[in-house]
Amino acid sequence: MSGVRVLVGTRKGAFVITADGKRDRWDVSGPHFGGWEIYHLKGSPADPNRLYASQSSSWFGQVIQRSRDGGKTWETVGNKFVYEGAPGTHLWYDGTPRPFEFARVWHLEPSLTDPDTVYAGIQDAALFRTRDGGQTWEELPALRTHKSAAVWQPGAGGMCLHTILLDAGHPGRIFVAISAAGVFRSDDDGKTWEPMNRGLRSEQIPDPTAEVGHCVHRIAAHPSRPRVLFMQKHWDVMRSDDAGESWQEVSDNLPSDFGFPIDVHAHEPNTIYVVPIKSDSEHYVPEGKLRVYRSRTGGHEWEPLTKGLPQSHCYVNVLRDAMAVDTLDPCGVYFGTTGGQVYVSPNAGDSWAPIVRDLPSVVSVEVQTLP
Amino acid sequence: MTIRVVLPAHLRTLARVDGELKLDVEGPVTQRSVLDALEASYPMLRGTIRDHVTRERRAFLRFFACEEDLSNESPDAPLPEAVIAGAEPLLVVGAMAGG
Numbered sequence: 001m002s003g004v005r006v007l008v009g010t011r012k013g014a015f016v017i018t019a020d021g022k023r024d025r026w027d028v029s030g031p032h033f034g035g036w037e038i039y040h041l042k043g044s045p046a047d048p049n050r051l052y053a054s055q056s057s058s059w060f061g062q063v064i065q066r067s068r069d070g071g072k073t074w075e076t077v078g079n080k081f082v083y084e085g086a087p088g089t090h091l092w093y094d095g096t097p098r099p100f101e102f103a104r105v106w107h108l109e110p111s112l113t114d115p116d117t118v119y120a121g122i123q124d125a126a127l128f129r130t131r132d133g134g135q136t137w138e139e140l141p142a143l144r145t146h147k148s149a150a151v152w153q154p155g156a157g158g159m160c161l162h163t164i165l166l167d168a169g170h171p172g173r174i175f176v177a178i179s180a181a182g183v184f185r186s187d188d189d190g191k192t193w194e195p196m197n198r199g200l201r202s203e204q205i206p207d208p209t210a211e212v213g214h215c216v217h218r219i220a221a222h223p224s225r226p227r228v229l230f231m232q233k234h235w236d237v238m239r240s241d242d243a244g245e246s247w248q249e250v251s252d253n254l255p256s257d258f259g260f261p262i263d264v265h266a267h268e269p270n271t272i273y274v275v276p277i278k279s280d281s282e283h284y285v286p287e288g289k290l291r292v293y294r295s296r297t298g299g300h301e302w303e304p305l306t307k308g309l310p311q312s313h314c315y316v317n318v319l320r321d322a323m324a325v326d327t328l329d330p331c332g333v334y335f336g337t338t339g340g341q342v343y344v345s346p347n348a349g350d351s352w353a354p355i356v357r358d359l360p361s362v363v364s365v366e367v368q369t370l371p
Numbered sequence: 372m373t374i375r376v377v378l379p380a381h382l383r384t385l386a387r388v389d390g391e392l393k394l395d396v397e398g399p400v401t402q403r404s405v406l407d408a409l410e411a412s413y414p415m416l417r418g419t420i421r422d423h424v425t426r427e428r429r430a431f432l433r434f435f436a437c438e439e440d441l442s443n444e445s446p447d448a449p450l451p452e453a454v455i456a457g458a459e460p461l462l463v464v465g466a467m468a469g470g
Contacts, residue, residue: 035381059431059465060381060419076385076415080423 004326005070005368006334007051008342009038012360014053016071019355023332023346026355032074033065040107040321040364043070047115048368052134054105054120062104066134077134081105081122084141090124090152090159100124100144107321109164121161125152125178127190140190143176148195148212155179155215155234162320163219167226175229175244180205180215183231185244196244200233217260218320222269230272230299232262232320237274239299250299255286261323265348266331270298273325273333273349275318283338284315292335294349308352309343316341321364328369336362372396374405374450375460379432382420382463386413391460400455402434403446420463435462 006017013031032038033055041053051067053074062081065074081102089097103123111117116133126144128137143149143161152159163177172189175196182197195211205213215234222228231238231247235258238247251257256276265271272295278286285291289312292305316337326332333349336342340359345352376392383389394408403426410417421428426446428434433442437451437459453459 057381058468059379059429060385061422061429062418063385063415079418082424 002328003370004328004332005043005048005370006324006342006344006355007041007043007071007364007366007368008336008356008359008362009041009053009321009364010336010340010360010362011037014038014041014055014071015356015359017342017355021328023326023328023344024353028356029071031360032071033063036060036063037104038363039104040366041065042108042110042366043368044110044115044118045112046110048370050110050115050133052108052110052118054108056104062102064105064108064134078130078136081120081128081137082139083126083144084139085145088145089150090154091150093154095153097150100126103158106160106162107164109166112166112168119164119166119174121164121176123158123160124154125159125161125181127161127164127174127176129190142191143184143186143193146184146193146195148181152178152181152212163216165219165221165226165229167221168223169226173226173243175219175221177216177219177231179217180234181212182214182216183219183229183244196240197247198245199240199247199249200238201236201249202234204234218262220262220264220272222264225269228269228298230262230264232259232274234258234280237262237299250295252300252302254293254302255291255304259318260320261318261335263323263325263333265333266325266327267329268296268331268348271296271348272298273323274302275323275335277317283317285317288313288315290314290316290337292333292345292349292352305345305349305352307350308345314339319363321366322362324365324367326367326369332367334365334367336365338362372400372455373457374400374408374454375457376405376409377460377462378416379463379465381465382416385415385419388413399447400450401447402441402444402450402461405450405461406446431466431468433464433466435464436460 008015013034015030044050053065055063087100092098107121109119120128165175167173227243229240290309316339323335
């Protein structure tokens with residue numbers, strides 16, 4: 001029987017959690033790298049036993065870990081992320097220029113076809129790539145040197161490149177999202193980039209419809225329909241039907257359109273999931289109720305999913321990289337909270353159960369569907 | 372010279388070592404030469420004690436020896452005689468800070 005492997009990054013270590021296809025009995029391994037912040041770990045689509053993890057600490061900086069056996073053992077690989085050429089400047093919180101400075105790796109996106117190739121999104125925002133399994137990392141500098149970069153500003157969490165989408169049907173096409181600059185697209189494997197923020201509206205910046213400056217929290221697409229993108233912005237849930245060229249708001253009846261993650265059902269490209277959060281200053285769910293909202297119409301019409309989730313006195317957040325779907329049938333949906341719970345729905349959101357309840361604050365959740 | 376070095380727990384785990392390290396250091400025994408020898412023996416520690424490019428000490432780490440804070444000494448200043456003689460270790464210490 002096929003199974004799943006859930007990769008959980010937390011503020012104090014990583015956890016590797018497995019189950020068979022029924023997804024009701026879980027084996028928890030960890031903490032790996034205890035005491036370190038694990039912003040993200042993810043497996044290679046080309047070799048599911050090849051995993052990469054971003055391990056970081058305010059004291060000791062950045063470490064990258066690699067596993068060749070599905071997370072049973074790990075080895076350190078290269079951790080040298082150096083901007084190519086002059087770092088240049090972006091705007092600091094007070095509006096003054098500040099040099100780009102490496103802080104940490106937020107997101108690791110393994111190539112769809114080569115287990116040795118991985119893209120890394122870092123803070124301060126730039127895109128790096130390894131082609132040797134993580135031993136060495138090179139910047140794709142055209143993004144950081146884009147003409148708009150001098151006016152990018154950090155969000156509250158830092159100026160991070162947190163989302164990387166690779167398009168299997170369009171080799172060389174990469175989408176990235178940066179807080180708070182917005183979405184950029186390359187059609188030539190990172191050699192050139194264009195902002196993809198038309199239609200976004202952010203009242204928190206001087207020109208609400210500016211070409212860049214939007215605090216995009218997450219974008220997602222279904223592999224079979226990569227021109228259709230979904231976005232959870234600082235405020236607003238958005239949709240693009242033209243590969244990011246333009247966006248329309250689809251928040252409609254959500255109780256709040258603030259949030260962080262957004263994901264797409266594995267078999268229904270028009271079914272999407274968000275977790276509304278009360279506001280940008282109140283980073284917890286509205287009314288003390290943990291509710292995932294599902295739209296089966298690609299936005300506009302949303303239904304709350306509550307069965308098995310706490311519906312009183314709950315004040316957790318779900319961060320941008322902390323939701324994932326498996327490819328079993330029915331599709332499994334997973335998310336982790338800042339309260340240390342990881343929930344699974346083995347039936348596309350109809351009901352939920354905790355996999356674990358008391359981990360450190362969860363930063364990221366990925367899932368692998370295993371043969 | 373054989374120099375004794377004590378790492379904080381998280382770096383011992385990263386380097387897969389227990390307890391105190393002993394490093395052979397050629398030439399003048401300074402912060403720089405000891406850290407060079409440390410990183411040569413344990414490459415996974417590169418970037419975790421000092422910056423890859425600037426080679427400056429990471430802000431939340433300190434270097435102590437013989438009950439003195441050497442963190443702001445020149446990286447090329449000789450370490451205390453007791454460290455050079457192997458009587459005392461060089462301590463790499465994580466700053467007391469939350470988290």
